[in-house]
Amino acid sequence: MSTQTPTPRPGTDVPAWSATVLGYPRIGPRRETKKALEALWAGHADVATTERALAAVRARTVRRLNDLGLHAHDASIPSAFSAYDQVLDTAIAVGSVPPRFADVVGADGRVDLAGLSTIARGRGTDAPLEMTKWFDTNYHYLVPEIGPDTRFRFADDRGVREFTEALADGFLTRPVLVGPVTFLLLAKPADGSPEGFAPIDRLDDLLPVYAELLAAHAAAGAAWVQLDEPALVSDSATEGVDGLAELVRSAYDTLLTALAAAPARPRLLVAAPYGDLGEHLASLAATAVDGLALDLVRGSAPTGPVPGLDGKTLVAGVVDGHNVWRADLAPALAQLQALVPLAGTVVAGTSTSLLHVPHDVADEPHLDQRLRGWLAFADQKVAEVVLLGEALHHPGTGSDTLAASSSARADRLAAPGVVRPEVRERLAGLSEDALHRSDYAVRRAAQDEALDLPLLPTTTIGSFPQTGEIRAARAARTAGRLTQEQYEEFLRAEIDRVVALQEELGLDVVVHGEPERNDMVQYFAENLDGFAVTRNGWVQSYGSRCVRPPILWGDVTRSAPITVPWSAHAASRTPKPVKGMLTGPVTILAWSFVRDDQPLADTARQVALALRDEVADLEAAGIGVVQVDEPALRELLPLRRADQPAYLDWSVAAFRLATAGAADATQIHTHLCYSEFGEVIDAIDRLDADVTSIEAARSRMEVLPDIARAGFARGIGPGVYDIHSPRVPSREEVAELLRLAVASVPVRQVWVNPDCGLKTRGYAETVPALRNLVTAAQEVRAELASTAVTAG
Numbered sequence: 001m002s003t004q005t006p007t008p009r010p011g012t013d014v015p016a017w018s019a020t021v022l023g024y025p026r027i028g029p030r031r032e033t034k035k036a037l038e039a040l041w042a043g044h045a046d047v048a049t050t051e052r053a054l055a056a057v058r059a060r061t062v063r064r065l066n067d068l069g070l071h072a073h074d075a076s077i078p079s080a081f082s083a084y085d086q087v088l089d090t091a092i093a094v095g096s097v098p099p100r101f102a103d104v105v106g107a108d109g110r111v112d113l114a115g116l117s118t119i120a121r122g123r124g125t126d127a128p129l130e131m132t133k134w135f136d137t138n139y140h141y142l143v144p145e146i147g148p149d150t151r152f153r154f155a156d157d158r159g160v161r162e163f164t165e166a167l168a169d170g171f172l173t174r175p176v177l178v179g180p181v182t183f184l185l186l187a188k189p190a191d192g193s194p195e196g197f198a199p200i201d202r203l204d205d206l207l208p209v210y211a212e213l214l215a216a217h218a219a220a221g222a223a224w225v226q227l228d229e230p231a232l233v234s235d236s237a238t239e240g241v242d243g244l245a246e247l248v249r250s251a252y253d254t255l256l257t258a259l260a261a262a263p264a265r266p267r268l269l270v271a272a273p274y275g276d277l278g279e280h281l282a283s284l285a286a287t288a289v290d291g292l293a294l295d296l297v298r299g300s301a302p303t304g305p306v307p308g309l310d311g312k313t314l315v316a317g318v319v320d321g322h323n324v325w326r327a328d329l330a331p332a333l334a335q336l337q338a339l340v341p342l343a344g345t346v347v348a349g350t351s352t353s354l355l356h357v358p359h360d361v362a363d364e365p366h367l368d369q370r371l372r373g374w375l376a377f378a379d380q381k382v383a384e385v386v387l388l389g390e391a392l393h394h395p396g397t398g399s400d401t402l403a404a405s406s407s408a409r410a411d412r413l414a415a416p417g418v419v420r421p422e423v424r425e426r427l428a429g430l431s432e433d434a435l436h437r438s439d440y441a442v443r444r445a446a447q448d449e450a451l452d453l454p455l456l457p458t459t460t461i462g463s464f465p466q467t468g469e470i471r472a473a474r475a476a477r478t479a480g481r482l483t484q485e486q487y488e489e490f491l492r493a494e495i496d497r498v499v500a501l502q503e504e505l506g507l508d509v510v511v512h513g514e515p516e517r518n519d520m521v522q523y524f525a526e527n528l529d530g531f532a533v534t535r536n537g538w539v540q541s542y543g544s545r546c547v548r549p550p551i552l553w554g555d556v557t558r559s560a561p562i563t564v565p566w567s568a569h570a571a572s573r574t575p576k577p578v579k580g581m582l583t584g585p586v587t588i589l590a591w592s593f594v595r596d597d598q599p600l601a602d603t604a605r606q607v608a609l610a611l612r613d614e615v616a617d618l619e620a621a622g623i624g625v626v627q628v629d630e631p632a633l634r635e636l637l638p639l640r641r642a643d644q645p646a647y648l649d650w651s652v653a654a655f656r657l658a659t660a661g662a663a664d665a666t667q668i669h670t671h672l673c674y675s676e677f678g679e680v681i682d683a684i685d686r687l688d689a690d691v692t693s694i695e696a697a698r699s700r701m702e703v704l705p706d707i708a709r710a711g712f713a714r715g716i717g718p719g720v721y722d723i724h725s726p727r728v729p730s731r732e733e734v735a736e737l738l739r740l741a742v743a744s745v746p747v748r749q750v751w752v753n754p755d756c757g758l759k760t761r762g763y764a765e766t767v768p769a770l771r772n773l774v775t776a777a778q779e780v781r782a783e784l785a786s787t788a789v790t791a792g
């Protein structure tokens, strides 16, 4: 079959395609990419061995996509691999490696896997590229650093080599690059850039390099190249750019004009995943680009003629690339048919790359059979677009599959547990009061009395190091080598150790350390009804890091207390206040695959209600402090500004539903893993938590004046220990940060804590770091007391 087909000759024209996907998972079905990279980093493999392992993942991908029905010779199979991150790949390709890493660039302009890893992970005092969230997904990209002097050049041809490698295997693929506008909009100004400089100012200098890069692809035989331009669907990515629509149009005109001078050019497919292309659809349709890919799951389809679109290929993203449900194919087909009069060729596509979903439902044999019938992972989605493409061009084909997909959806909507009337009735019966606590002043007085804490109280964010021993015990439990009783015995002993350590260190509010949690979301998913968890459903979060999001398929209920036994056990071991530890409703949704049959806001309320019961049970067990973590609150923020207020309203309401049942004397904490609040600062205030801990150590408390200015009047715990690095901060360093904190925020509001949980740290650095944190707090308290005495 595929391997016997003749190699297409470069430069020949290709037939029109009927189906495609915008990208495919890069981690390999058994996380081969992750394992290969980590072997390289650990020094167990050399660069050549690692390159071969990654080439095997790529070869498997093209063959798999071909077996699933994408054609070998029409460029419908994407070449969308990346060893670490596609934005980093682009930065390297266009020669914009920051000067501190100049030595990893070879004389030929290429960067090998070792060099690429150095840029991604840093070395010594050379900080890695910053990492941040990719649109509203849980994927993270590396932020390019672009200055006025960055010298763009076509430096590294890795993408061309990967295309050539597939071609040699008999597959004419479609290389995928980050588009030039998105690349610059996602970059940050390099250090030392003048005030007011923005990387997008360099667009005119970058376009000729893209033209060269695209010409090189054409010279290698590429018929089509896909340029991803998701920044065009996001208001925050395009903030402050004047005349963007015109800029986009002229950028693509310039690019195509430059390419016209090349001996050959590939056709260009501009893809806009993750949302609605809005006004840019018209600008791009007016250019000579050959195709557009639209996200029709999150964005809308044109309903009437768009000038220029009639001559183009339109990849209609009707299959959700970002969630795991089987598509209802009949309405999807109807949507494709409606587009036929508007475009030159209509192609059935996914809304986004399949990077965000696991490989194959067949890898989850243990999942409930009925649930499996509702799911489509990457391979199933490829089959869906293939079938849609066939049905579109050959009416009548696949009618059985179309019908089966509709029945699968109907089966899901009618299955037991998808709708639980008791949950819906309880939610419907709640009044607005359920979202309100007493005034903060009243709560503060009750909490001061109940908790009797010193000024600058010290605490941690919840988790203590997840040691090899803890992981081994969990694995032994899963494998059945430990009974449930033995495992729980082990966990209690671990809690005893962690509590004793905190007492010895002198921390004021103690935690149980979270040894029972593999993951802060999965643990709750495993213990709530309405969720399923996979065994092999890995998706890339960043670099070699993969996560396994749970699947939220039905109405959520809590059949028994989840964390209460652990927190209560900790409380039985110490006279100090113990802080219970829950994951908030928005974060649980953000890090799961969510049902698509009801608004997210409704699902959030259900999760919140279950957590509200957990808070009540913690209180009943004598736990007077409860932290509800919401690190993902900002992550789900809609890309279009107009949609943000409604999101913030329901997400804040969900947090309050979870927490507002607490008594005045119960102190509610929340934790957010970042410090750039920007557009969410009001929402954080509206959470009405008694104490909010945030990341602040790396930025040296930079955010505090803003928080003070926003009138934030409740407790705030700016992190004083950067837990992302094994470095132990000195007592002096922590004390200095605390002095900065109390200089901008009234001292009665300030808490002393690390930036985030300690689960990824070892005890060797955790113990001295926490010791320094506690003694620094004591030192600053003493200073404040003596100034108060002098002043008084």
Ligand code: GLN
Pocket: 461, 462, 463, 520, 581, 629, 631, 671, 672, 673, 756, 757, 758, 759
């Ligand atoms: N309580 C969690 C922990 O300490 C919070 C982690 C997070 O916010 N990402 O690990």
Ligand code: ZN
Pocket: 461, 631, 671, 672, 673, 674, 755, 756, 757
């Ligand atoms: Zn955190």
